[in-house]
Amino acid sequence: MEDSGALIPVIDFDHLGLQRESKNIDKTELKNVGGLMKDAFTRVGFCYLKNHGIDQDLVDKYLDISREFFSQSVEEKMKHVRGTEKNFGWVAVEREKLNPERPGDLKEAFNYHPADDPNDWPTAEFQQASREMFLRCTELSHRVCDALSVGLGLGENFMRNAHKSVGKKENSTTIRSLYYPPISQDSNIKPGQIRLGEHSDYGTITLLFQDDIGGLEVEIPGKGFVPATPIPGTIVVNIGDLMQRWTADTMVATKHRVLIPEVEFKKRKPRQSVVFFVHPDDDYMVECLDGSRKYEPISSLDYLNYRFSVTY
Template sequence: MEYIPVVDLSKLTGSNKISEADWVSTAEEIYRALSGIGFAYLLNHGISKEIIDKAFFSSRKFFELPENVKDKSLKDISKSYNGYAKPGQELLNAGSTFEIRESYDFCGNLRYYPEACDEFGPALMALEEASKPLVKDLLRALAISLTLDDRDYFVTRSKGLNDINIESLSTFRTLYYPSIGDTISPGTVRCADHTDYGILTLLFQDDMGGLEVKSVSGKWVPANPIPGTILLNTGDLLEFWSGGKFPATHHQVMIPEAEIKRRTPRQSIVYFVHPDDHVCVSPLTGNSAEYATVTAKEHAKQKLASSYKY
């Protein structure tokens, strides 16, 4: 039976002093998960429930505002990747017929906060800041798992995480899937089959479910929420960098029967981690012949341009 493994990060988050054996054993667990199904539940991740809950609460308050109010923050990717995307504005698959969702992105170094919901921006940014130590530890674990000489290899190429003067398309996104009626059948695709564009993605889920992950055998495996965990998955640039050792995992969001029965919206918050814009990504290991060198910015811009519809 194929499943998404749980990786306990307590060896990295439970003490100020981390032994080399703790780093190596945790890196090996992450390697097994991400080189296999490409997803892992992160347990004991070090981010407080209070910060996560506040981000979800504030997000919902924003998304429940009238459309004409939210539209004042509408995103125009010809100018910026920051802001609000209304239902139907972003399609991850050209053949999609039902991808009704809303989102708000905080991307790069210029941040725009909606005036209509004072607590929204600070609550999301607090969760982003709380996630950064975890992200850097995961990047170090990846370098160790690939037996790179420099365990900070990925960290030093992602300086935009902490330096506002370095441009990066790392994006902190909050998503809202409005409640639907019973005219939509359970199992309808809510968010089409796709891969993420960057190195890693952290996903904070509510208790609704619906996310599915494509396994190595091609089967769709439910990524049902596990309380107290965060989902981790791979992106395109990590696949390129690892020469295919960490394939970018396909995933989609379906409409579960519970969502229709409960008549309640679905929410999630996502941290898409990208290298700095100028970084050239080419295989460090594995089968390098399959992957061409690409800059982090150009890859993301190409994928984003094909997703947005106006």
């Protein structure tokens, strides 16, 4: 299996990162980075971003607090189970199957959307860390969208305007803490069951923060599945199906998965990640940018609901 190093590009986001004030963003750098991102998403659908400006201490704190929640009994976690009306709360092991041809995924999750916040959290610390992560991810996703807009020749504010309501009830962007429980020798693993089934994401872009356990694999065209090895200080960014549709298949929403590790000591350790799923505003009509009408126009929310109907 090939290493991802030469296949998934690492893009330096230093001149556009959150460590820079927005008024000091260099337009030439915006164009340069946008071009690199467009190329990465056209070829492989994924890239790493370094020097993005989200503090690692915040990420670590969010992972630590999340892990405390996931380590509780099922009875305790059920008090905060995700319902059907709001995108908030705990999702149990095997509740989702992102590849419908496999058994349920060996993962748990906790979803947070600010507009669906019931103010009934397991702890105040979990609530505060979730809010902080959502805010910082929102800020970074806007800058990624700005660069991508310029890279696509659409003008700096095109994609930001399509995502202007992130964090409000009229936009479905969500942050998700993922927990993959340890797998012991006596775990009852079903035939074909893995930690996260092969799938592509649903929306525009996804920001992914990995721990050091690894396990994520990305299906590179012509190469098969390759490991997206964790690189300290970076985040993984990929596009979703809606962006592929938006660009009339110019960009590719690449399938990815998380297998059960072959190495025994990694099986015995939990894996964690944080995912920020970015969607256009619910009523935004996504039409092919090249005017081809290769796909019929569809609202962001209608497309998301269609994808959810297949997953659950």
